[in-house]
Amino acid sequence: MSTTRLALLASAVLVLAACSSGADAPSSRDSARILAADTEPGSWPTHGRTYSEQRYSPLTQIDSTSVGRLGLAWSYELKTGRGQQATPLVVDGVMYVTSAWSLVYALDAATGAERWVFDPKVDRAVGAKACCDVVNRGVAFWEGKVFVGAIDGRLFALDAASGKMLWETVTVDQSKPYTITGAPRAANGLVYIGNGGAELGVRGYVSAYDANTGTLVWRFYTVPGDPAKGPDQAASDPIMAKASATWNGQWWAIGGGGTVWDAIVYDPDFKQLIVGVGNGSPWNQQHRSPGGGDNLFLASIVALDAATGAYRWHYQTTPGETWDYTATQPIILADLQIDGKTRKVAMQAPKNGFFYVVDRENGRLISAKPFVPMSQALDTPQGTPISWAYAIDPVTGRPLENPEARYRGKPALVRPGPSGAHNWHPMSYSPQTGLVYLPAQDMAFGYAHDAANEIRDGFDNIGLVIDPLPDDEAVRAAIRSASKGMLLAWDPVAQREVWRSDRRGPVNGGTLVTAGGLVFQGTGDGQFLALDAKTGKMVWSADNQAATLAGPITYSIAGAQYVAVTAGYGGAFFLIDSFLGPAEGNPLNGRVYVFKLGGTAAKPVINFRKTPVPRPPAITVSAGEYIRGAQLYERNCTVCHGVAALSGGVLPDLRRSILIQDAVAFRRVVVDGERAPLGMPRFGKYVSAADAELIRAYVARQAKTAYDAERQMNAAATK
Ligand code: CA
Numbered sequence: 001m002s003t004t005r006l007a008l009l010a011s012a013v014l015v016l017a018a019c020s021s022g023a024d025a026p027s028s029r030d031s032a033r034i035l036a037a038d039t040e041p042g043s044w045p046t047h048g049r050t051y052s053e054q055r056y057s058p059l060t061q062i063d064s065t066s067v068g069r070l071g072l073a074w075s076y077e078l079k080t081g082r083g084q085q086a087t088p089l090v091v092d093g094v095m096y097v098t099s100a101w102s103l104v105y106a107l108d109a110a111t112g113a114e115r116w117v118f119d120p121k122v123d124r125a126v127g128a129k130a131c132c133d134v135v136n137r138g139v140a141f142w143e144g145k146v147f148v149g150a151i152d153g154r155l156f157a158l159d160a161a162s163g164k165m166l167w168e169t170v171t172v173d174q175s176k177p178y179t180i181t182g183a184p185r186a187a188n189g190l191v192y193i194g195n196g197g198a199e200l201g202v203r204g205y206v207s208a209y210d211a212n213t214g215t216l217v218w219r220f221y222t223v224p225g226d227p228a229k230g231p232d233q234a235a236s237d238p239i240m241a242k243a244s245a246t247w248n249g250q251w252w253a254i255g256g257g258g259t260v261w262d263a264i265v266y267d268p269d270f271k272q273l274i275v276g277v278g279n280g281s282p283w284n285q286q287h288r289s290p291g292g293g294d295n296l297f298l299a300s301i302v303a304l305d306a307a308t309g310a311y312r313w314h315y316q317t318t319p320g321e322t323w324d325y326t327a328t329q330p331i332i333l334a335d336l337q338i339d340g341k342t343r344k345v346a347m348q349a350p351k352n353g354f355f356y357v358v359d360r361e362n363g364r365l366i367s368a369k370p371f372v373p374m375s376q377a378l379d380t381p382q383g384t385p386i387s388w389a390y391a392i393d394p395v396t397g398r399p400l401e402n403p404e405a406r407y408r409g410k411p412a413l414v415r416p417g418p419s420g421a422h423n424w425h426p427m428s429y430s431p432q433t434g435l436v437y438l439p440a441q442d443m444a445f446g447y448a449h450d451a452a453n454e455i456r457d458g459f460d461n462i463g464l465v466i467d468p469l470p471d472d473e474a475v476r477a478a479i480r481s482a483s484k485g486m487l488l489a490w491d492p493v494a495q496r497e498v499w500r501s502d503r504r505g506p507v508n509g510g511t512l513v514t515a516g517g518l519v520f521q522g523t524g525d526g527q528f529l530a531l532d533a534k535t536g537k538m539v540w541s542a543d544n545q546a547a548t549l550a551g552p553i554t555y556s557i558a559g560a561q562y563v564a565v566t567a568g569y570g571g572a573f574f575l576i577d578s579f580l581g582p583a584e585g586n587p588l589n590g591r592v593y594v595f596k597l598g599g600t601a602a603k604p605v606i607n608f609r610k611t612p613v614p615r616p617p618a619i620t621v622s623a624g625e626y627i628r629g630a631q632l633y634e635r636n637c638t639v640c641h642g643v644a645a646l647s648g649g650v651l652p653d654l655r656r657s658i659l660i661q662d663a664v665a666f667r668r669v670v671v672d673g674e675r676a677p678l679g680m681p682r683f684g685k686y687v688s689a690a691d692a693e694l695i696r697a698y699v700a701r702q703a704k705t706a707y708d709a710e711r712q713m714n715a716a717a718t719k
Pocket of ligand 1: 324
């Protein structure tokens with residue numbers, strides 16, 4: 001063999017090696033690698049691509065001129081249904097993605113070939129603790145390890161190459177209704193994780209674990225505990241006196257809330273962890289902290305020393321939180337030019353409807369403006385929702401509230417509602433356009449004080465009376481049409497909307513923005529879209545055949561740019577609302593969809609089937625008993641089986657269930673807990689056999705309406 005041929009062969013091997021490893025990767029997989037993420041734009045090594053969590057990619061192969069050639073490269077069927085909310089990571093050509101029930105998948109990022117799957121084998125009964133479905137929003141990657149938090153509160157370290165478990169640790173008191181749905185983050189040898197559960201009643205915190213051993217390094221409680229129990233021996237101890245001075249009564253009785261269930265951002269500029277803190281337990285402050293108070297650190301952005309967990313600063317978005325206004329929504333770090341100066345900022349659009357820009361050196365508010373309509377109560381037309389606040393005082397940083405919205409004395413129809421003006425769906429920021437791409441929603445909710453406030457172990461304890469949906473179809477349609485979703489392009493410096501793109505229905509997927517000048521976003525009705533980042537004009541779409549709400553990502557391998565997103569029905573919206581859901585009785589497994597220029601993979605074939613509503617049983621109840629049945633249904637069943645028994649199609653549609661045919665069978669499941677191992681809780685402690693029969697009568701009436709409608713439609717079709 002000639003030396004020339006040898007040299008050619010050697011260079012070919014080098015080229016092949018570069019191709020197989022994806023982007024040119026530095027050898028050390030540590031904070032330095034993520035800090036230098038822009039030197040390997042082909043990877044997506046942490047939740048928001050870089051520690052700034054901007055979800056902005058420098059890749060440009062797919063741009064407004066080439067996007068028309070974008071086609072399916074591959075798809076992968078996840079092994080579970082339910083909501084899919086994960087942002088995948090891509091490191092060294094391998095995609096790490098999670099599904100509902102906390103499963104982790106390692107896939108070849110170029111082909112979708114399965115490398116390994118890790119199933120933490122969560123007891124399905126744990127599903128009853130999840131307020132908003134058994135979802136998972138992704139993994140963290142650190143030095144050859146993959147970390148995932150399971151819905152039952154365990155944190156796992158897996159070998160990235162084999163999927164073998166390296167360690168596991170229980171991060172919560174599993175006798176309490178804690179859950180984990182958020183993605184861990186990793187930096188400087190620590191793995192950070194929070195938890196959820198504030199609807200049922202828990203005390204929130206965030207923890208740091210040693211990435212190599214799983215040993216707890218520090219924990220910061222976001223709300224004070226029972227003073228009688230003394231200090232927690234936690235990183236939060238020194239600040240807890242200041243926090244507890246803002247509470248009243250026996251706030252610790254059901255935990256106080258303040259869970260850190262999503263935003264956890266490592267800020268390398270100040271070596272701090274910036275976390276978003278959730279709502280109170282219960283929601284209703286009149287029960288949680290009678291007489292008011294700010295209730296620190298509920299609904300706050302809190303900065304902690306990343307190494308020790310020591311308190312640095314906080315900014316509270318909703319003092320005296322009483323509407324489920326979490327500040328857990330995704331936080332983006334950026335350097336913005338404001339009044340001629342470079343400001344290091346944190347940006348958040350929490351549930352409460354204001355867009356906040358905060359100085360991350362000290363937590364001071366730079367600016368805040370509403371991104372959904374907000375007005376003073378006196379300017380609000382009679383019968384329409386009032387805003388909880390109408391402005392943020394720029395000097396004090398505190399909201400200017402409409403006092404009526406606190407539903408003291410009488411109920412109030414308030415916007416936003418508990419779903420928020422923005423929820424977990426990730427927003428993105430492009431340094432190129434200077435715009436934030438924010439999936440927003442405009443929804444209202446009727447808040448009514450529940451004087452009785454019976455605390456029920458293992459169920460939602462929010463301190464509100466919630467009225468059942470009226471039977472009148474016109475009223476239902478009016479409520480539905482008042483809920484809107486839209487993608488907003490938001491200028492965070494000028495604090496104003498630059499363009500918007502309206503969506504069908506309120507749910508509205510996470511966003512990705514690229515240097516190719518494109519914004520990618522999925523929709524509740526199964527579309528996956530590309531829009532021009534400057535104008536909002538739609539330039540491409542694909543049919544993902546299921547709700548596509550998770551954060552999309554982009555990466556490149558061997559010179560080809562890919563765009564990936566997970567899709568699947570489920571999550572809070574699809575459990576309670578039948579509007580955009582799949583055909584009834586069609587629980588579908590989730591999927592990963594991956595696109596590239598010239599992709600020609602066939603779209604997976606999904607056989608939707610519609611099960612007819614069987615003839616419902618005739619159950620005679622009085623008008624009063626029917627209303628009582630509706631109230632019992634609303635209180636006990638809605639969060640999983642859908643408002644007014646109109647299932648979102650993910651969990652069993654009770655109108656189609658064989659169980660409603662038989663009083664004894666129904667009672668065995670509802671009261672005696674016959675299906676508890678499958679995740680249907682035993683209600684016997686709170687629902688009597690007589691109550692169960694009223695619920696059955698209510699469901700049977702809803703089934704009759706659906707049954708008659710189907711018969712009419714079939715009759716019309718055969719005419
Ligand atoms: Ca909540």
